[in-house]
Amino acid sequence: xxxxxxxxxxxxxHPTAFVFLTFAALVFVPNYPxxxxxxxxxxxxxxxxxxxxxxxxxxxxCSLPVKKRNVPLARIIVAATFQCALLFLTAICIVIKQASxxxxxxxxxxxxxxxxxxxxxxxxxxxxxxxxFFPLHFLRPNTVGVPFIISSAAQFVLIGxxxxxxxxxxxxPLATPDFADYGIKLAVLLGGLCLYFLMTSLAAYLSMKRFxxxxx
Numbered sequence: 235x236x237x238x239x240x241x242x243x244x245x246x247x248h249p250t251a252f253v254f255l256t257f258a259a260l261v262f263v264p265n266y267p268x269x270x271x272x273x274x275x276x277x278x279x280x281x282x283x284x285x286x287x288x289x290x291x292x293x294x295x296c297s298l299p300v301k302k303r304n305v306p307l308a309r310i311i312v313a314a315t316f317q318c319a320l321l322f323l324t325a326i327c328i329v330i331k332q333a334s335x336x337x338x339x340x341x342x343x344x345x346x347x348x349x350x351x352x353x354x355x356x357x358x359x360x361x362x363x364x365x366x367f368f369p370l371h372f373l374r375p376n377t378v379g380v381p382f383i384i385s386s387a388a389q390f391v392l393i394g395x396x397x398x399x400x401x402x403x404x405x406x407p408l409a410t411p412d413f414a415d416y417g418i419k420l421a422v423l424l425g426g427l428c429l430y431f432l433m434t435s436l437a438a439y440l441s442m443k444r445f446x447x448x449x450x
Contacts, residue, residue, distance in 0.1 A: 238300055238308035246291055246309070248281040251316050258323035261348040262331055264339055268348055269393040272356045275320050276363040276389060279313050280382040283371055292375050306372045306441035310364065314434055317360045325353050341409055345397045350419035351408045354426025355396050361433030362392050369440035375448060 254274040261268050286292065286309075295305050328348045332340060346352045366385035371378060400409060407415035408422065 235304055235308065238295070238304055239311055241295065242308050242312040245289075246282055246286045246312070248278060248285050250278040250281050254278045255316065255320055255323055258320060258327050261324060261327045262335075265342055265344045267345040267393070267397065268342065268352060269345055269355065269359060269396060271324065272320070272359040272363075273386065273389055273393075275317055275360060276367065276382070276385060278316065279363075279367065280378060282313070283309070284378045287376060287378055303442040303446050306368065306445045307438055310368055310434065310438045310441065313364070313368075317364075317430075321353055321356055321360070324348075324356060328353070346400045347409045349408075349410070350416075351422040354419075354423035357423075357426035357430035359389055359392055359396075361430035363389050364437040365433040368437045369444060372441040372445040372448070375445070 254277065257271050257274050260266060260271050292305065296302055328350075331348055340349075341347055346355055363385045366388045367381045370381035370384060407418050
């Protein structure tokens with residue numbers, strides 16, 4: 235398994251995987267739909283999968299002395315590594331923003347404000363992408379565009395719902411800075427992280443099960 239993960243990092247990574255990590259800094263832009271930060275993470279996974287397909291990576295990997303079911307698992311682990319890095323960098327940027335920006339600029343009129351709850355929503359968006367993209371991709375490994383379109387559509391529907399919720403009266407505490415209503419934001423963060431883990435685990439299970447049946 236370690237060798238497969240090393241192979242993914244060495245041979246399959248696309249430069250956008252690193253470039254899009256810097257998009258965590260978009261939380262410093264006033265009144266911006268910060269949720270799209272997490273869409274770009276899915277876009278980098280699309281480029282990784284597309285590049286791997288064009289280079290015949292899956293056929294090459296399956297010719298090695300490895301378990302076939304571990305091939306999609308390695309790809310998902312690498313993707314999850316970058317997703318967790320993006321969440322971590324976003325959280326750091328949020329801490330810096332809340333420590334340096336005036337309180338009036340911490341409220342986002344275009345979407346959810348950059349706070350702990352937003353990180354939980356981001357984890358939810360990332361998990362939804364994984365659950366939609368990877369099982370579809372590894373069902374038919376030569377198909378990358380259609381799974382990406384479906385998973386991106388699912389992401390934007392979810393992002394739209396999260397932005398809608400932000401404007402509902404009961405969700406008002408989620409729009410405040412972290413030093414206010416800390417408890418509910420922490421609960422949303424932990425809930426989002428748990429759902430991310432569950433959705434990504436399910437995506438890995440379905441991808442492994444489906445890829446075993448694929449005739450390359």
